[in-house]
Amino acid sequence: MGWLLGAVAAWLIGWQINSRLARRPLSRATAFAGPVIFGLTVILIWECLVRGLDISPVLLPPPSQIIQTFGASLPLLWRDFVQTVVKGALTGYVLGCSAAVLLAVAIDRFPFLKRGLLPVGSFMAALPIIGLAPILVMWFGFDWQSKAAVVVVMVFFPMLVNTVEGLSDTGAMQRDLMRTYAAGYWKTLFKLRLPAAMPFIFNGLKIATTLALIGAIVAEFFGSPTKGMGFRISISVGQLAMDLVWAEIVVAAIAGSAFYGAIALLEKTLTFWHPSQRGRM
Amino acid sequence: MSDIVISAKDLGLTFQTGDGPIHALKDVNLDVRQGDFVSFIGPSGCGKTTFLRVMADLEQPTAGTITVNGTSPEEARRARAYGYVFQAAGLYPWRTIGGNIRLPLEIMGYSRDEQARRTADVLELVELGGFEKKYPWQLSGGMQQRASIARALAFDADLLLMDEPFGALDEIVRDHLNEQLLKLWDRTGKTICFVTHSIPEAVYLSTRIVVMSPRPGRIADVIESPLPRERPLDIRDSREFIEIAHRVRDGLRAGHGDD
Ligand SMILES: Nc1ncnc2c1ncn2[C@@H]1O[C@H](COP(=O)(O)OP(=O)(O)OP(=O)(O)O)[C@@H](O)[C@H]1O
Numbered sequence: 277m278g279w280l281l282g283a284v285a286a287w288l289i290g291w292q293i294n295s296r297l298a299r300r301p302l303s304r305a306t307a308f309a310g311p312v313i314f315g316l317t318v319i320l321i322w323e324c325l326v327r328g329l330d331i332s333p334v335l336l337p338p339p340s341q342i343i344q345t346f347g348a349s350l351p352l353l354w355r356d357f358v359q360t361v362v363k364g365a366l367t368g369y370v371l372g373c374s375a376a377v378l379l380a381v382a383i384d385r386f387p388f389l390k391r392g393l394l395p396v397g398s399f400m401a402a403l404p405i406i407g408l409a410p411i412l413v414m415w416f417g418f419d420w421q422s423k424a425a426v427v428v429v430m431v432f433f434p435m436l437v438n439t440v441e442g443l444s445d446t447g448a449m450q451r452d453l454m455r456t457y458a459a460g461y462w463k464t465l466f467k468l469r470l471p472a473a474m475p476f477i478f479n480g481l482k483i484a485t486t487l488a489l490i491g492a493i494v495a496e497f498f499g500s501p502t503k504g505m506g507f508r509i510s511i512s513v514g515q516l517a518m519d520l521v522w523a524e525i526v527v528a529a530i531a532g533s534a535f536y537g538a539i540a541l542l543e544k545t546l547t548f549w550h551p552s553q554r555g556r557m
Numbered sequence: 558m559s560d561i562v563i564s565a566k567d568l569g570l571t572f573q574t575g576d577g578p579i580h581a582l583k584d585v586n587l588d589v590r591q592g593d594f595v596s597f598i599g600p601s602g603c604g605k606t607t608f609l610r611v612m613a614d615l616e617q618p619t620a621g622t623i624t625v626n627g628t629s630p631e632e633a634r635r636a637r638a639y640g641y642v643f644q645a646a647g648l649y650p651w652r653t654i655g656g657n658i659r660l661p662l663e664i665m666g667y668s669r670d671e672q673a674r675r676t677a678d679v680l681e682l683v684e685l686g687g688f689e690k691k692y693p694w695q696l697s698g699g700m701q702q703r704a705s706i707a708r709a710l711a712f713d714a715d716l717l718l719m720d721e722p723f724g725a726l727d728e729i730v731r732d733h734l735n736e737q738l739l740k741l742w743d744r745t746g747k748t749i750c751f752v753t754h755s756i757p758e759a760v761y762l763s764t765r766i767v768v769m770s771p772r773p774g775r776i777a778d779v780i781e782s783p784l785p786r787e788r789p790l791d792i793r794d795s796r797e798f799i800e801i802a803h804r805v806r807d808g809l810r811a812g813h814g815d816d
């Protein structure tokens with residue numbers, strides 16, 4: 277009963293603090309404090325409810341236990357992180373995104389490619405990952421290479437479509453200007469069209485971060501060496517070690533946010549000139 | 558070499574649009590000599606921009622012929638024979654003002670030192686000295702337009718095509734830039750084709766004024782200015798000046814009368 281009252285108290289206190297914060301003028305501190313307090317409140321309520329209602333840790337372990345497991349399995353989690361995020365997701369992300377940008381330029385240079393390659397791209401994007409992953413594991417082996425391949429397939433199409441779109445996002449006058457300088461295709465590409473496409477390219481890059489992480493984790497369900505976040509999740513579920521599953525989820529959440537945040541930061545510094553970014557300088 | 562820079566013979570351009578053809582230019586005959594300052598004046602839609610774009614090889618004529626420096630407009634464009642100032646500034650927002658002015662210099666392969674020297678020079682000329690590191694969207698519309706003029710002056714084209722470059726500026730700045738432009742023209746001997754809506758501006762600047770009329774766009778009158786090359790601003794109060802302005806106005810009225 278005490279735990280349940282605690283849950284209500286945590287809810288009320290968190291609510292009070294945040295509604296007070298919301299009435300204060302928006303500053304860096306209040307903008308930061310709001311979500312943090314909200315998060316802490318949720319965790320507190322979660323803890324109190326799980327203990328108060330005596331929920332089985334298999335269904336939902338309390339946050340304190342997840343934190344404990346997290347702390348105790350740091351070396352293990354780190355190894356899984358390197359295997360899945362650094363080797364699988366990042367490699368696939370870099371390869372897939374650069375291939376998509378290069379192909380977008382090729383499509384732009386030789387328009388007949390557009391009719392042939394864009395449908396292939398959209399077909400690839402329509403393939404379900406659970407059908408594709410086992411095949412790619414067969415082709416590229418159990419280790420991270422096959423996970424990177426899954427990621428390549430997943431990030432490729434959104435990146436391609438965004439870049440193709442971005443490359444055509446220039447004004448008639450901007451192009452005429454290049455024409456008056458008798459600038460050739462490549463100079464126009466590098467001095468005008470790629471910079472103009474940057475906001476679109478970053479859009480694609482941001483979408484691709486989440487896809488890359490999902491792809492790399494899920495692909496491990498279809499065969500992997502004895503490490504990796506997806507592998508750990510699937511065997512821990514089998515052993516009912518839900519606290520470890522949750523610890524991996526925490527790692528995935530942190531890695532995903534950091535990845536997205538890094539790309540968003542890069543976007544902010546490179547496309548500061550775009551009207552959507554200017555106010556935030 | 559003859560001293561004819563632009564020569565248009567029976568030039569015509571018809572745009573095919575959804576609701577029928579538009580005769581933007583019809584039977585245009587004009588010779589622009591080396592060192593001329595030619596203004597094009599006429600009501601909106603009479604084909605001034607189109608004519609300038611044909612000279613610049615941005616638009617293809619559908620009738621007649623035109624040569625620039627004795628060659629086709631395309632060859633002239635490839636030889637980087639002209640600088641073009643558009644009706645709007647059109648600076649690239651990801652480049653600083655200095656970066657925008659360096660753009661043609663980079664494309665044309667000037668050395669870094671030369672780029673820096675020329676950029677500083679033309680910025681000084683349009684009085685944007687301290688603004689090299691600013692971004693276009695941090696400047697007023699008039700300052701952006703001045704930067705776009707500097708961009709067209711940065712490389713050595715003997716021909717300047719300017720489409721209402723001062724249209725968006727206030728009277729004072731406009732007077733000042735008119736003076737600067739005349740000085741530049743006098744000093745460098747460039748040939749300038751200049752589109753404007755302002756009669757005083759056209760008379761003040763030009764050695765010849767081409768009055769155009771719409772539907773179809775054609776030349777209604779060509780007026781040779783008797784004004785001297787040296788023109789202080791107060792020349793605008795002289796009798797000669799006012800007489801020419803009257804003639805331009807009459808030409809514009811005549812063009813309007815028939816519809
Ligand atoms: N790309 C185009 N397609 C179809 N019609 C066009 C095109 N460009 C211009 N026109 C038409 O040609 C005519 C002349 O246009 P132009 O832009 O040369 O006029 P202008 O004299 O420069 O006018 P303003 O003083 O308003 O700038 C107009 O009727 C315009 O609608």
Ligand SMILES: [Mg+2]
Nearest residue numbers: 605606644720
């Ligand atoms: Mg015009």
